[in-house]
Amino acid sequence: MLLSSLSAADDLDRAVTVGDVSLSRSALLEQAGRFAAGIPDDGPVAVHATASADTVVAVTGCLLAGVPVVPVPPDAGPAERGHVLRDSGATAWSGEVPDGVELPRVTPGPTALAPGEVDPEATAMLLYTSGTTGAPKGAQLSGRSIATGLDALAEVWGWTPADTVAHGLPLFHVHGLILGVLGSLRVGSRVVHTVKPQPARYAAAGASMYFGVPTVWNRIVSEPDSARALGGARLLVSGSAPLPASLFEQVAALTGQAPVERYGMTETMITLSARADGERRAGWVGLPVPGAQTRLMPAEDEVGAVPDDGDTIGRLEVRGPMLFSGYLNRPEATAESSAGDGWFRTGDLAVRDAGGFHRIVGRESTDLIKSGGYRIGSGEVEAVLLDHPAVAECAVVGLPDPDLGQRIVAFVVGEAGTGDALIEHVASQLSWHKRPREVRFVDALPRNPMGKVQKKLLTG
Incomplete structure (x- = not known):
């Protein structure tokens, strides 16, 4: 079960803190169980994914009930939100109801639904991707794929129940929601969501692991006192976009440790990362996590293998048990993304050195220049x-x-x-x-x- 560690028998005070609201494990289990009891059917349930404890409760409740959850960005416009609701087939809504949403709202039941058996292969979460063209596609992630991906990261990052994770990232993406919140619940660690990724709030969190994107790390180094306050942490993770080398060095100089860079997609979870106990190299996203495989394929007009020389560009393909099961209602897009035998075409360009370290150099569709x-x-x-x-x-x-x-x-x-x-x-x-x-x-x-x-x- 994805949330196997979420047990009132092993209570943890302030297991989840979002802003000024804290929930123990037992309180979260009770509230999520009551939310699960109020879900009217098999879903999916669309969750207005604000940075709030209500979002954590709703997502957890859906997972406990075995009902697919569709996180909806709170700043989504009417057209985008309407597409997500129609495409996902959502049957209920959780959270503040924006204009134009006519789905019934989930009303928590008077007593908690006891956790039961959930099919690990069933879709647990529908995350909508934001391509540069066309309507967003719904990536179907099973409970098993999410759990496998999180377990791989726990090994790579030395993530244990003794940790406290802090971040202020959105709760409708892989980074903030799945890694930051569900990862903490699965591992058994505390999580502190700062609501906004402000340097002072990160500094006040007193965490052992911090998650951020380059914009967040840039803001943190611009306030040196806040950056130095992170010096007691054991892991600073950067992802979702390339981290400039100068920013990498600034973070390292102010906090006393180099950040860990990693790579992944909505469809793949995290497949590459530097290890907590290994090399951290500016601009490089490390090695495949346990269970993941990568390969670099030549361009369509080229033949032969792409050498592991740290310079020659190839098309990055990945496979592993953490990958998604396909795009909802998009069999053509699913087939187009598949290279056969479980390999997924990421659409990204990368180089790999002799030691297996990867560096992402852009998107094939827009970032490959032939000059x-x-x-x-x-x-x-x-x-x-x-x-x-x-x-x-x-x-x-x-x-x-x-x-x-x-x-x-x-x-x-x-x-x-x-x-x-x-x-x-x-x-x-x-x-x-x-x-x-x-x-x-x-x-x-x-x-x-x-x-x-x-x-x-x-x-x-």
Whole structure:
């Protein structure tokens, strides 16, 4: 069972803290059991996934009842929310009811539903992905896949019931909800959700493990006193986006330890990570977690194996028991993502060194640039640009060029007039052929509703 450690017999005071609200294990089990008793049918149940104890109770209640849960971002617009509800077939709603939602609201029962047997292969959670194009797709994660992925991370990170996890990440994604909350409940550790990922709140949490994304870590190092307060922790985890090397070094200098970087997707859970007791290398996301396998495949117009030389780019494919079971109502998309024999096409580009360490260099659909006979991952160039103090944001693309095929162009939000310096900066850090041939300064980068840069709009 996914939440096998959630037992009132092994109570833990303040097992879950969200803001000013704390719940012991027994209190969470009681409230989640009452929520489960009030679920009207087999679901799914859509949960208005605010940063609140109510969200934790609702998600836990659905898992105890064996009813699929659909976390809905609280800032989702009417069109996105409507698509998620229609596509998932949700039959009930939990939380504050926005305009346009006509589903019956779950009313907790007077007594808790006793935990029973739950089919581990059944869909436990439907998480909607946010691609750069098209409507979000519902990734179906079974209880077994979630449990397997969490157990692998517990081994890699040395995660035990003695830990306290702190983070302020959204409760509708893998990072904040599954890793941060369900991981803590499964392992038996405490979890403190800071509601907002503010440096002072992280510093006050007194945790042994902290989860954050690069934006969070950037805010933390901007307040050195808060950063130093994390020095007592044993693990600082960064994910969901590449961590610039300079930020990696700043975190290490202020806290006394290098952050652990990891890689995963909604469809795959976490498949790559640096180990708590192993090497932590800036810009690299480590080794496959227990049970996961990876391989780098050549581009469609190439033949032969991709060498493990730490430089040659390949298309990253993964497989393992933590992978999802397919996209809901999207058999074509599910088939397209499969490479056969259990391998999943991540759509990401990566390099791997002789020791098995991986570095992600971008998305195949938007980040592979073919310039002058070379294959360049734009994410690698972006990471170096972000290390320059004149750059606030950037996006690197390949635009048509009669001589090179594609020329590398950097769109930069930052200090105008520094184009030549930025080109030289990249050339000093990477191979000469990876430097931008042009830098264009813009007021803002085009983004979709989930905040992802839409590079296809940067075409001219």
